[in-house]
Amino acid sequence: MNSIISILRENIDVSDELIAAIDASFAVVEFDLDGTVLNVNESFMKLTGYEEDEVVGQHHSMFLPEEMLNGPDYEMCWADLRAGKRKQVEVPCITKSGDRIWVEETYAPVRNSDGELVKIVRFGVNVTERHEMVADLQGKVDAIRHSHAIVKFDANGIILNANRHFLAAMGYDLSEVVGQHHSMFVGEEYAKSSAYQAFWRSLANGESKIRQFKYFGKDGREVWFEATYSPVLDVYGEVIKIINLAVDITDEVSELIGLKSTLEVNFAEVDEHIEGVDRKCETAEQMFRQAQAHLEASNIASGVLVGCVGETLERMTELRSVSDHVFDTVIEGDVAAVALENAVDRLRDGAGENSELAEQIDNLDECVTESSRILTSLRLELKEMLNRMAVVSLAIEKHGDVTGQMTSEMHGIQTSLDAAQNAIATIGQSTEEMALTIGRSREVSVVLAR
Incomplete structure (x- = not known):
């Protein structure tokens, strides 16, 4: 390293402390004019992992x-x-181990x-x-770009630059927007x-903004951006420019607007169906109220009918008892008539030739015969009446069973009516809840379409 120090001393009046500081701070290499290594310092060897004898004489x-x-x-x-x-x-610099490091190098001809140029010294960090x-960071910037x-x-708000x-x-060329104000992209009413x-005052004061912005392209069509406006500050904290990073969400917004329209159509149909359900529920309630009134009248009538059936059955039972007694009496009369006929026959045998007595006996026989005929006819009519009374009694008994069953069924109908009315009330409550849900869904669809 004496050669490096000697070069410094020959060309610059420096202290040993400064030379030591340079030697410690920089990886120093001396090259001849062809690029062959003449000398290296300790910092260079630590940086690259080489020993001095491994690099001196190498290119x-x-x-x-x-x-x-x-x-x-x-x-x-x-x-x-x-x-x-x-x-x-x-x-980049390749170390002895094959790793790649990055070195900021200053090459100074000596x-x-x-x-005359004699060598080249390289100072590296x-x-x-x-x-x-x-x-x-550059990768992230490139990805964003x-x-x-x-x-x-x-x-x-004056446009300085815009990417492709x-x-x-927006449908513009760069020359058409540079130097223009941001307001060229928004509607005239909003710009005023x-x-x-x-919005622009807050940006000029250093406040960032994140929002969805509706722009108007060159052809007047709507273009929606999810935009982040970020002020850039200088070393004094003053805003020198504002960068807008935006994502085109026009297709998404169009889909949301279409979804909103579809929802509105469907909501209208649902509203119509709900109104129809409400009308049918009201009609059903009216019909149930009428049915309730008829059922109450039927209950009263059935009660009367049950009472009448019971009373009629009781009277029929008494009538049948009397009829049976009369029938028994007629039977006894038939028996008496037969005995009387036998007695008349014996009288006729005993009258002999007495014509007057025979005539009286003949009159008596005629009366007995007529009485027997009348008794026989009465017996037949009574028998037929008894048969009919039996049928009527059976019918009344069956009618009583039917009436009892009808009363039970009426109670069942009452229970069903009560359940149906509860169901109608539940349906009405459900339609109200459905209407509230539809209202909230409408609100959501409106928010989505903004």
Whole structure:
């Protein structure tokens, strides 16, 4: 390292402390004019992992990746250095272990006392961390540039620049927008509003804004952006420009507007159906009220009918008992008539030749015969009546069963009516809840379409 120190002492009046500071801060390499390594310091060896004897006598190219050596820039750089031009570059450097680091290098040609170039000294600083951070940041910037519409404004809203995504979305060329105000993209009414003026005042005061913006393209069509307006400050905290990063959401907004229209049509149909349900519920309630009134009257009538049936059955039972007694009496009369006929026959045998007595016996026989005929007819009529009464009694009994069943069914009908009325009330409540839900859904659809 004595040669480096000697060069510094020959050309600059510096102290040992300053030389030590430079030696500790920079990775220093001496090259001849062809790029061959003449000397290196400790900082360089720590940076690259090489020992001094591994690099002295080697060419500068051993530290560079292959892709840099094949380009014309490398030879041009050494040509400039041999011509006495100073160079400052940031290049990748390959260490002994094969790792790639980034070094910010300053190449300074060195002249002797006669002004002739004798060597070149390189001062290097490891900037790998900074380079990677910048590369990462640049990658993010490139990603934003390729995916976002970007517009730059001054603090007053004058357009400074715009990228191709923004211009393509709006239909303008760059020359048509640079120097114009942001208001050229918004409607005239909004551009004159106090809200718009307040928006730009807040940006000029350093406040960021994130919002959806409706622009109007060159052809007048609506273009929607999800935009972030970010003020950029100088070292004094003053706003020097405003960057708008935006994403074109026109298709999404169009879909939402179409969805809103579809929902409105469907909501109208649902409203119509709900109104129809309400009308039918009202009609059903009226019919149930009428049915209730008829059922109450039927209950009263059935009660009377049950009572009448019971009373009729009781009277029929008494009538049948009397009829049975009469029938039994007629039977007894038939028996008596037969005995009387037998007695008449014996009287006729005993009368002999007495014509007057025979005549009286004949009259008696005629009366007995007529009485037997009348009794026989009465017996037949009574028997037929009894048969009919039996049928009527059976019918009345069955009618009583039917009437009882009817009463039970009426109770069932009452229960069903009550359940149906409850169901109608539930339907009415459901339709009210449905209407509330439809209203809230409408509100959501309106918000989505904004």
